[in-house]
Amino acid sequence: MNSVHFLINTIFDLYLMVVILRIWLQLARADFYNPFSQFIVKATHPLVAPLRRILPSMGNLDTATVVLALVVAAAKLVVLSLLFGVTNLNPISILIGACLVVLKEVFSLLFWVLIIRAILSWVSQGHNPIEIVLHQLTEPFLAPIRRIIPPMGGLDLSVLVAIVLLQFLQMFMQDVLRYV
Numbered sequence: 001m002n003s004v005h006f007l008i009n010t011i012f013d014l015y016l017m018v019v020i021l022r023i024w025l026q027l028a029r030a031d032f033y034n035p036f037s038q039f040i041v042k043a044t045h046p047l048v049a050p051l052r053r054i055l056p057s058m059g060n061l062d063t064a065t066v067v068l069a070l071v072v073a074a075a076k077l078v079v080l081s082l083l084f085g086v087t088n089l090n091p092i093s094i095l096i097g098a099c100l101v102v103l104k105e106v107f108s109l110l111f112w113v114l115i116i117r118a119i120l121s122w123v124s125q126g127h128n129p130i131e132i133v134l135h136q137l138t139e140p141f142l143a144p145i146r147r148i149i150p151p152m153g154g155l156d157l158s159v160l161v162a163i164v165l166l167q168f169l170q171m172f173m174q175d176v177l178r179y180v
Helices: 002-028 035-054 063-083 091-123 129-148 158-178
Strands: none
Touching: 002 035, 002 063, 002 091, 002 129, 035 063, 035 129, 063 091, 091 129, 091 158, 129 158
């Protein structure tokens, strides 16, 4: 049963990451003509397009994509609950759980994007299309940190500080939710 749980969890989490990346790309106003961005758009468009007809955008926030992220998270919770024999599903608890799943996935995605950006900065020449998009996505988080802690001797510690802060936020969120 663990293998089925792993497979379902992984499939939903990977697609949820793609949906969250689409939201993040729009909020960061990243280059949508980049091949990586085009992959994200094409992978989410079949489900976002019908929702867009119903849900208008609110400023820079694409509400259709946010709703899709919540639907994917809720579907994950429902499928896993049914898999383990839970039959009395409360819609309110599913909605709250979906919000928490999306938040957890946002933290996880940000962590991995920062790690990948750091690794690419060591080996890439800066001409990689994925690196350009990762730079556009993470720069709003790293620029304020760089103002406080400037690069020292050519070493940029902003990614390390951001990862430590992100891990702290994840642990804090887990501690708070444990008592709710």
